Amino acid sequence: MIELKQLQKVYDQQQDAVIKDVTVNILPGEFFVMVGPSGSGKSTILRMIAGLEPITGGDLIIAGERMNDLPPKARHLSMVFQNYALYPNMTVSENITFGLKARKVASATQLQRLSDALALVGLTDYAYRYPRELSGGQRQRVALARSIVSGAEIILMDEPLSNLDAQLRESMRYEIKALQRKLGITVVYVTHDQTEAMTMGDRVMILNDGVVQQIGTPMQLYELPANTFVAKFFGTPQMNVLTAVTDWQNQGVAIDTPFDPDAMVGIRPEAARLNPENADDMAIEFWVATATQIGSETLLFGTINGREETLQFKISGHLDVPTEQFITLYIPRNALHYFDLNGNMLAAVGV
Template sequence: MAEVQFVDVKKSFGAVPVIKGVNIGIDDGEFVILVGPSGCGKSTLLRMLAGLENISAGAIRIGDRIVNAVPPKDRDIAMVFQNYALYPHMTVADNMAFSLKLKGAAKEERDKRVNAAAEILGLSHLLDRYPRQLSGGQRQRVAMGRAIVRDPQVFLFDEPLSNLDAKLRVAMRAEIKELHQRLQTTTVYVTHDQIEAMTMADKIVVMHDGIVEQIGAPLDLYDRPANLFVAGFIGSPAMNMIHGRLDPENRTVFVAEDGTRLPVADPGQNAVGRDLVYGVRPEFISLDPAGFPAEVIVTEPTGYETHMIVRLGGGEANCVFRERVQARPGETINLAIDADRVHLFDREAGQRLSA
C-alpha cells in the first residue's frame, strides 16, 4: 500500500489543456473517487496515474517515488477497466493468473493467489469457465480478481460498473466497498455517477473542466458545497437554485425574482445587496398549511417517498416528501423551507456565502 499525490499536474493535447494544475493527496489505504461530468478530465487523470498517458507538467508520486517516467508495469498498480478486458480464449483461472505468469511466478504461487482471490470474490466454482459463460457481474469480479492477485500498492478502477444493469450496480458497489475494507489497499476510482461516489468513497474529488472544484468526505460535500457546480452535481434530486436578493430591511428573508419571499438563517452582512442564488435541497422542503403557496407541476410517487416538481421563485423546484401526497398537477399546495439548511451563493462568482 502507498500514498498517492498529484502535484500541480497538467495535461494538454496539442494546444488544448485538459488538466489544469491538479493537486490531490490520497492517504495510504484510502478509497478516493474522482467524479464529474463527461469530459471533466477524471479518466485522463487516472490514465496518467496508471502510466497510460504522459503528463505535460507537474509530478505524480506513488509512495516515496515520482513515477512520471516509470513504465506502467513498474508502477506496482492494478487497473480494472470499464469493459472487463478479459481474454475470451482463457478460463477464469488463467485470466486471473496471466499477469503473474508474465512475471515468471511459479505455478504453485499462481494457484495460491488465484484461489485466495477467487475465495474472496465468490468465484471458486467458476475457475474452469470461459468469459462467454459468465454474467456481466461475474466478468467484473474476474477483472477485480485479476487485479487482486497482483497484490499492488494501488488499485485503479475506471468506471467499472457502467456496463451493468441498475440492480447489479447496487450489488457490485457493496462488493467493491467490502473488498476495500478487507484488503485496505489504496484505491482510486473514477465514475460520473455521484450516487456511486457518495455511497462508496472515503473521500470525493469533484472535477469540472480540468480542475478540482472541491475535495472532501461525501457528507461534507453534500452539507457544505463550495460552489454552485458542486451543489448542483452532488445530490439526487439536485439542489434547487433560485435567483434573487436579500430583503434590505430584513436579511433573514430572501426575495426571489418573482417576489416570492423565502426564509434564510442569518447570512451575515456580506450577503446584503448582492445578486444571489438561493440553494435548498428537495428533502428540506416540507408540507405546511401555514406556508407559502406553490403550484404542482408533476407528482411522482415512489412508495416510501413522493417526489414532486412545483413552481417556486419564478422557476421549478424539486421536493421530496416522506408523506404520500395526493395533489394533482395544477393544484396548489403550501410549503415551508428549513432556513437552517439553506445555502446562499454569489450569483456571479458562484461561491457559497453561507450554509
C-alpha cells in the first residue's frame, strides 16, 4: 500500500502550498489515476512519490515504511516518463537491461527478465533495433519493459501516452491496463485526459490547484460529482450547470426541489430526449443554434427560453434536427443534479 498523509509541497519562492494536504491510500494491485488540468499538481505528487521532488510536509508511506527522506532507489518502484527517456545509442535490449546491469544483477537473470519482458510487450523481434528505428508506440513499450524487468511492484506513469496519436493512444490504454492486470502490480498513473482516467482507473483522484476535489471509481465521479468542478471535468460533453432554480421557473421550466431555490442545477448532455419516456419528464423549450452529427450521435448547441448560457445536449442517433428554432427536449427528473451556491453537491436525484 502507498499512503499519502496530508502531503504538502511548498517552493521556497512561494508562500502558498502548491500541494495542499493530500491524503489517500493506494491499494496493492490497484490502477490509481491522478487527473486534473495543467498545473493542478498531479505530476508534482507523482515526483514526490518517486523521490524526485522533496516532500515539504506530511508523510509518504510505502508498505508501512516512511519514505520521505529515502532516495529514489530505496523506494522499490520504477517510473515511465512522458518522453520515454531511452538512450539513443543503445539497442532495445540494452535500454531495457541498463538498470539491471547498473545494479549488477546476474547475467542469466538479466537474460531471462529481458526475454519475458520483450514477450509481454510484443517486442521480441525488435530486441536489436535502436529507438530511432521504432514508432512512438514501440518506444513506449520499451519504456514499459524497462520498468517490468526492474521487478518493482509499483510503477509510476507520468502522462505516458500524451505524445501518441489518438488511435494509438486508445489501443495503448487497453494494452497497459491488461499488462497491469496480468502482472498484478500497482500503477499510479497521471493524465490530464478524463477519457484515459475513466477507461483505465480502478479509482480516480481529481485535483485542482493542488487540492483533492474527489476520489472514487469512474462511475462514482460521473454519477455523484462532489462539486461543479468534478461535474464539468468528468463527461464529454461536460455537464450543463445553470444557476438559480428560480430563474428556470421564471422562464416557465418547473423544477420541484427541496433545496435552496437559488441552488444550481446540472444536467448531463446525454440525459436529453426528443420524446418523453415517463409522464413526469421535465419538458424544456430549447433554441437550437447548431446541430452536428458525429457518427451515431447528434450534438445540439443552443439556449433555453432566452437564457444567456449556451448549453449542449447529446441525442442518440443520426437525426435531422432543425436549427434556429425551438424544439422540445425532455429530461428525466432523476437525471438532475443540484449544487449549492459554492458549487458543492446537494444531491443527484434518483441515483
